Amino acid sequence: MKSENFKRFDLKPFLIEALSHQGFTLPTEIQERLIPAIKNGRDVIGQSQTGTGKTLSFLLPILDKINSEKNEVQAVITAPTRELAGQLFDELKKILEFSPEGEEIQAKLLVGGTDRARAIESLKVQPHIIVGTAGRIGDLIDDQALHVYTATMLVVDEADQMLDMGFIADVDKVASRMAESLQMMVFSATIPEKLQPFLKKYMTDPRHVQVEPKHVTATKIEHRIVPLRHRDKISFVVDIAKSINPYLAIVFTNTKEQADEVADAMLSAGLNVERLHGGLQPRQRKQVMKQVKEVKVQYLVATDLAARGIDVKGVTHIINFNIPKDLDFYIHRVGRTARAGLDGVAFTIYEDHDQQAIEKLLKRGVPFTYYDFKQGNWVQLDRAPLGVPGKKKVNRTAVETTSKTKPKEQKRTGGKAVARAKSVKPGYKKKARFKKAKEDQRQRRINKKK
Missing domain, CATH: 3.40.50.300 (P-loop containing nucleotide triphosphate hydrolases)
Structure with a gap:
């Protein structure tokens, strides 16, 4: 079964094939709204909770824009933790399995906690896409092992968590080394006020798409x-x-x-x-x-x-x-x-x-x-x-x-x-006042006779 609804985005055939293999037939709301904007080179802010399909909303247009004939870094994708970076890389690999022979797109995962010397060795041939944590990517730029000045696309995933964990400075360092004509894609559940200076520094008239899930949590x-x-x-x-x-x-x-x-x-x-x-x-x-x-x-x-x-x-x-x-x-x-x-x-x-x-x-x-x-x-x-x-x-x-x-x-x-207090009939207060008035009247008559 072909993923007919994704064909509207005019993506490369291998991307449609990868989607069909994974059973994706209908784009999610955030994919509908962001894939065309990213393909057109626009800065974007995707504000959504987990489970809305945001990962494919940036992976698909980025892969569509990669020129496999150029052996240089063209896109950098950052995440706040090693685990999240690893997950993004796994999703990327599932798609890259379908890239045509002779036009393979190369990607590398660069995270802390791994052998730095081995990472430097693996970068002798620069990959097309880098996925990793901003700290390790910055270290390898400082080592002159990674050349990001050729990269024109940067993804900042889970930006609010990046801010909370103190990693925005590392992302800033990476972004400052990239191409001047930088297209930035920021994804976050929330957009805190403290994130605004960073966004204004690098983004020009970004398309801001906020997607609220139909239910705050899964219905099941x-x-x-x-x-x-x-x-x-x-x-x-x-x-x-x-x-x-x-x-x-x-x-x-x-x-x-x-x-x-x-x-x-x-x-x-x-x-x-x-x-x-x-x-x-x-x-x-x-x-x-x-x-x-x-x-x-x-x-x-x-x-x-x-x-x-x-x-x-x-x-x-x-x-x-x-x-x-x-x-x-x-x-x-x-x-x-x-x-x-x-x-x-x-x-x-x-x-x-x-x-x-x-x-x-x-x-x-x-x-x-x-x-x-x-x-x-x-x-x-x-x-x-x-x-x-x-x-x-x-x-x-x-x-x-x-x-x-x-x-x-x-x-x-x-x-x-x-x-629980005993139930009472309606109008009990009115009846009680009437009864008390009658009793008072009776007492007055007795006292008058005396």
Whole structure:
């Protein structure tokens, strides 16, 4: 089957063939709006969440513009982390497999944590496309091993994360060494104000396309929030992990210290677990990702380093040890599951101080359901504890309980269960006032007789 709808972009035949082989038939919204602009040499800003097809929106027009006869660097694609750069490179390789014989496009992955001398050796013949982290690319430019002055196309992927991690200066350094007629493509979930000076420095009248997903998260994700109450948090997350028996679950923590504590506890409980965070050496992180991709791990405990854009297939469950401070990361975390039309479940453990964050996520359209985990059973709550607003209607078929008896009707106040007030008939106040007036009148008559 041909990818007829992509033919409208007048792309090279091998690109259409690669798309057809991967089963892509319809362009996404961001592809529709950006591919023509990039082909025409325009600067672009693509603002979208993960899962909108942004990677192909820049890979396809860049590959269409590469001249394979020139043995020089023509495009540089930067990412904030080694893992993200590796993922972009993997997507690029899938397409390059279809480049025609004699017109092969060469690409190199350049990231930190790898042998620098070997990288220098591999650059004796300059590739057409560079994919990598800005720091390592800058180092190889300084070594005069990489010549980017010929490159006219630069992609800055996950720009807001680049800013957060302090890498925009490295990207600036790379951009300043590239061709004067530079076409810049910036992709980011958000465009912070602090990013504006960088954008204005290099971009001229950019086409800014903002794509909002139809749903804030995938429709096939079930979002369960679970109260911690009085329980030990690490022991509780281990209990939840044991109860789900996932194909692959990712447990997200806010800090690498928490990730280590949770991973150690899960290991002690006999679970097949690995950890992924910025405190690991590059070689260790690479090894962990290899094991995850080869399905040798059932549980991965990670910080938000793994949340942004890393496409790990087969994630059935997400467990949030805590709610991220930046609520956008909740969307990125749960976006690791329910991909390619599959189902997924996201559990979030919450405490009293998380109420405001939960209310904000509810307003964003996250469809939370309220559960508790008691004595090895999942019990759906008809309302959220601790005064958090929730759905009052309960799908009884989804409730798993150990008892068939219906609990007494209660309401929650300040986290304590109290008996619901007896129902009263309408107009009771008016009747009470009338009764009191009659009694007062009777008393006045008695006193007058006396």
